[in-house]
Amino acid sequence: MSRPFFKKSFILLLASAALAASGCAAKREPVIVEVSSFTAVPVATLPPLTSDVYLETLAPAATALPFNVSPTPYVPHTPTPAPTSTPFATPRPTENAMGEPTAAASGSPSPTPSIVTRPPNVNTPMPWYPQPGQADQSVFDNCAFVGNSLFEALEAYGVVTHGDFFATVGLNLNTVYTETATHGSIPVINELNSGSYLGVLLMFGQNELGWPSYDAFIQKYADLIRDVKSRQPNARVFITAMPPVTKALSDKNADGVTNENITMLNARLAELATQFGYCRFITVPDSLYDANNALPAQASGDGIHLNMTYSRLWVEHLCMAVAAGLAS
Secondary structure, eight states: OOHHHHHHHHHHHHHHHHHHHHHTTTTTOOEEEOOOOSSOOOOEEEOOOOSSOOOOOOOOOOOOOSSOOOOOOOOOOOOOOOOOOOOOSSOSOEEOTTSOEEEOOOOSOOOOOOOOSSOOOSSOOOOOOOSTTOOOGGGGTTEEEEESHHHHHHHHTTSOOSSEEEEOTTOOTTGGGTOBOTTOSSBGGGGGGSSOOSEEEEEOOGGGTTOSOHHHHHHHHHHHHHHHHHHOTTOEEEEEOOOOOBHHHHHHOOTTOOHHHHHHHHHHHHHHHTTOTTEEEEOOOGGGOOTTSSBOGGGBSSSSSBOHHHHHHHHHHHHHHHHHHHHO
């Protein structure tokens, strides 16, 4: 059978199916048309006609997906705000390793840091002297001691026999610019206008514990550090942590002299030291703490000034810290 003939026959069959469907429309019965050819043709079922004539073809059954698809609602991304750094208490520029200003800091005071049981180990001194009594005080030969009565006593009682002392009883961060040292005749700060030191050790804080603002204490300490560096440009500046007082004295809470306040200020001084590339923080040795994190009762007659035995322990620690600091 030729292809044109087959095509014409197929058209006639479709026309007959359409006529049959229209004739049965009133009866609303399905009409089945079966088509045979040399090639298998699927059977189509025509539904009863309604208002429109349409042809529905058979579709394969839907294949289930191997996983469940649950639409996820769109949640717009909320950008996380950039963290704001807490400004340092001192409204001064921060400085690089050479002590040069890099960026201005905000003048807003920083919140009071949490209390810690011990001052943090910042710039922990290297154990250059493994046995007590082996610390060589010649490390102080090119150093100046500037501070209050805790430093003044080291020279007065011969505990430290090297270095220059510019200290006196009651000295604080204000009077360092006006009062003279025990053996001096000019304001303590001006003693640093002469000579050339490799290290300047600072000891302040005990006479400032009663100040109404510890932020002001930190700011004035930072000012002093800069003033020392301007007078001694080749010197490493050492911030010496305050030793604790005895528990009996701390419990009296007179003029803010408590171990809680001392520990808090030492933590802030350790932070201050990190703001200057030429600054080092000297911690308090464990030998000056008892089980209550206070100065041992036998270490002091008045609860704050160290006796000879504990002064020597402290100086051993200072020697190691300064030796390590000058070498770094």
